[in-house]
Amino acid sequence: MGAVLVAIPAVPFGVCALLLVGGGVASRLGGAPAGVWRRAAGWLSAGGTLVALVAALAVFFAVRSGDDPALRAVWFRAGALEVPFSLQADGLQTVMVVVVAAVSFLVHLYSVGYMHGDRDAVVYFAELSLFSGAMLLLVLAANFFLLYVAWELVGASSYLLISYYFERPAAAAAGKKAFLTTRIGDLGLLVGIFAIVRQTGSLDYGAVFAEAQGGGLGGAWATAIPLLLFAGAAGKSAQFPLHVWLPDAMEGPTPVSALIHAATMVAAGVYLVARTFAIFAASPAALDVVAGIGAFTALMAATIAATQRDIKKVLAYSTISQLGFMVAALGAGAPAAAVFHLFTHAWFKATLFLGAGSVIHATGRQVVEELGGLARRMPLTAGSFVVGALALAGVPPFAGFWSKEEILGVVAASHPALLLMLLAASFLTAFYVFRLVFLVFFGPGSSAAAGGTGRGGEDELRAQAKAAYRESSAAAGGTGRAVEEVAPKEHPAGLPRESGPVMVVPLLLLAAASLAAGLPGAGFLGRPLQSFLGLVETGEGAPGTPVWLTVAAVLVALAGVALAWAGYGRRSAAGADLDARLEAGAPWAYGRVAAGYHVDAFYARVLIGSYTALAGFLARTVDAAGIDGLVNGIAYGTLRVGRATRRLQSGEVRDYVAAVVVGVVLLAAFLLGAH
DSSP, rough: OOOHHHHHHHHHHHHHHHHHHHHHHHHHHHHHHHHHHHHHHHHHHHHHHHHHHHHHHHHHHHHHTTTOEEEEEEEEEEEEEEEEEEEEHHHHHHHHHHHHHHHHHHHHHHHHHHTTTTHHHHHHHHHHHHHHHHHHHHHOOOOOBHHHHHHHHHHHHHHHHHHTTTTTTHHHHHHHHHHHOOOOOOOHHHHHHHHHHHHHHBBBBHHHHHHHHTTOOOTTHHHHHHHHHHHHHHEEEEEEOOOTTHHHHSSEEEEHHHHHHHHHHHHHHHHHHHHTTTHHHHHHHHHHHHHHHHHHHHHHHHHHHHHHHHHHHHHHHHHHHHHHHHHHHHHTOOOHHHHOOOOOHHHHHHHHHHHHHHHHHSSSSBBBBGGGOOOTOOHHHHHHHHHHHHHTOTTSSSSHHHHHHHHHHHHHHHHHHHHHHHHHHHHHHHHHHHHHHIIISSSSHHHHHHHHHHHHHHHHHHHHHHHHHHHHHHHTTTTSSSSOOOOOOOOOGOOOOOHHHHHHHHHHHHHHHHHHHTTGGOGGTOOOHHHHHHHOOOOSSOSOOHHHHHHHHHHHHHHHHEEEEEHHHHTOOOOHHHHHHHHSHHHHHHHHHHHHGGGGHHIIIIIIIIHHHHHHHHHIIIIIIIIIHHHHHHHHHHHHHHHHGGGOOOOOHHHHHHHHHHHHHHHHHHHHOOO
């Protein structure tokens, strides 16, 4: 079984290497080989994740039958510290690896259709395989060193995918922003790992968790270490104040957005806290901080999502908000409830993102005012999106209802003050997601949606960006990267139509999961999923949510849907009128919420602006005038002294004799004067 564990991340890594090497050879050959390899890349990538999924399911059934799969080998030694290459699979890791592999496979399969015709498809699928393999390795790691290696691989591959359309300045900037913002949290994680080694002398999960449960972390470190680990989790899972990278990550291809939001990068932070919960449980103060940040993030992001006009931005802020629910559950001492919501969220958020991708692929538009009436032309996409929306809103019996009500129950028991924040976030969640449903699929059809260019939106932007890149490169006097045009996808009569089977089938499978995935954790079935996870619960909430709270949660969700219907669900232009009324009625507040409370602007002005101003001062004053001035001054002084003293070397013997005579006379005078 150890070989099967290795195969789960190794197969996607191997596919990545194969695609890069094979793609390089095919590009040199050109012509038919390059085209064949480009068309085969997606199927090879999807096949690799399918193999990983089959291996993950084999491990799942082995763990369920009582087996304890593990692999351990010494990687290297640093003094007295032994760093193992160790993999393991317990209940938590098994559930996570199945979710990651399954969602990754469906996203890879969907990408085969979505990226059809893209001349850089080989690179795209190689990066997508790297991303999936890195997340699978992160989940299966059995020590902090290997976890950190995989953690950074996830960050690097996300940078490559977010900035995939790097010819567009916005995409290049989004990739750098995601990479650098998450690095801030990663620094906290790295320091936390250093502190763990200092306190316990080990990197192995089992040894560290045993020390934590026995009070071995000691004193202030018992609180400092979990907070440092949470810094890394907040970066990857986009929690305040490190949430700003995730909305901009929408610049990548839509399937990448689905993978990031559903099962890979943002799930890593929640998984990290759940995996290391034994460390967090030793510090109630750290748990209170985690719960507060999670609840605040959930409500803040939900308010922003309600004001966004880009379909992908709405879903991006929705992800931040739902991650806030998970983090609040972790802080409430209920990691099983958090992982349960992560489990259900993976399915319905992937459904929503891939549904949005289907809309963008068909219409070339992603601004909600430019869409409408698509349910008639794209019924399968519309139906899948509605199922995902019902699950996200928490309407029974869809998946999100079961996991969200459990989170509300544990938070109500341990942090009653935070319950109102989460209920408000639940109301806004139902409102903003059905705002999308009514405007995009059931609103009046817009001319852009009904008679658009018929060209994939991101493909069109990519073609425009390549032309701009070529012009800027020519203006700079260089050729830059070799740029090829992307073939447009023309639809008959220029009208949007349902996506092809390779895109629709993953959507339908995800929609089915969005309906049924909550049952394994449902209270009336005994919460078998939570029991299988094997996580220690420290929260005060007993399994099961009070009836009054379940009723309140459902009513809140239905109230949000009703408000969305009242504002956006009619055949008239009432939707646009409601947005206009909100903006006109409170322009100051509405503008600031829509701008994300200007957190980005604050960072740009106060943090980045201050840093660049300080760097400019140091460059001009300290470096140019100080350091360079000193070095240049020494050189100039040496040159002047050399020019003055070279006159003493005339080459005339009589001058040298005269100088010797003068020197002897002066020396004799000095000696006689001394006596």
